[in-house]
Amino acid sequence: MTTMTTRTVAYPADGLTMVGHLALPAGTDRRPAVLLGPEGMGLSDVERRRADALAELGYVALAFDLHGGRYLSDPEEMLARCVPLLSDPDRMRGIGHAALDVLRAEPRTDPDRIAAVGYGTGGAIGLELGRDGVNLRAIGTVNATITGRPGEAARIRCPVWAGVGSEDPIMSPAQRNAFTAEMQAAGVDWRLTVYGGALHAFHHPPVDHPTVPGVGHHPQHARRAWRDVVDLLAECLPVTEDQSEVQGRLLTEPR
Template identity: 90%
Template structure:
């Protein structure tokens, strides 16, 4: 796996953020987000899903990601491997780490929470996935999730199942539904074929990013 580590200015320890990519894999989009978080004072690691590959073919992406999404233990292995790399960075304040993610990467962030990892916050976009019964009770931090109202991959029934799971587990959770947005609405347009139901929404993409930054500012404030 080949991730992208972004460091803030200075030499002191800082809070850290793990960033999970969409199912296509790590791209310049997540790398830029890591750099943007570093500018805000965080150590940020955007992690890899496919051994350095970016899967522009939707069929290949689905063939790899659907089995992964059906295997919580494998998702946790990927998440823990990335988290180990982030924790090994000397600039990281080990007591202040958050995990955010998009699509498949967001599902992995949630599984780290369900595995009881000590995180300060979990934020996901396009990933209102549910876990194995009872395991959400292990989540030890606030959870924020954002989803498009017209997302056919995360439809209302899936959103309701996710919120029911969080509520039953006593999690401090929030769900933001972005009106008119499709799946992967946060992702800039790509130069290859996109699956049905996927589309960029520039205004909501900016709002979702601000919501992520606000979550981190609340749960993982940077002190200069």
């Protein structure tokens, strides 16, 4: 019995050599693919495991890198890199496009069936790819209700789902209201899920190093957010025609 396989991929972006984690489903056929972005600290085993889980579901998945193979456990170092990055859409798009090129070049990837899922900074990069007009089937973000340059959200060509904790001081109510107003004005098919009582990065397991204020794990909502991501992919990027048919029946309102 064949199983999911993984390999490390190195590629240039943002003046660095990025080191991503590619997970491939069993088989040899082309499959839909997911570009998976990490929180601002960078690529870790958390995202690698998520990519592996997506491969087990039948997707090609690339967990991409933000910091040239480094994980920034020092909050000050992380903020010093991520704050300027998050204020520069062109840099974010450059990082996203470089990873997307790697994913598209994988022979198992169906290049016309790709979604972007990201957390924090990785989610912001996925949104910027959408604002850049990239042909994506879905964009899913957690902790990334970040607005873009005026008018560019109109170039998003797919459904957008965003999840955020109600008590997240970094993605504040005012910020998420601005984000949803941007999506609505652009005519995007958007959804926002607010997880009651959750802080920033509520989806991320506890870490053994200092974090920025307002971060905290919420196990129940972490499970729910993962299910919401999987449901988004099942709806917008089904692995098989059978899955699409079943999902379509489930999404049809009973009468």
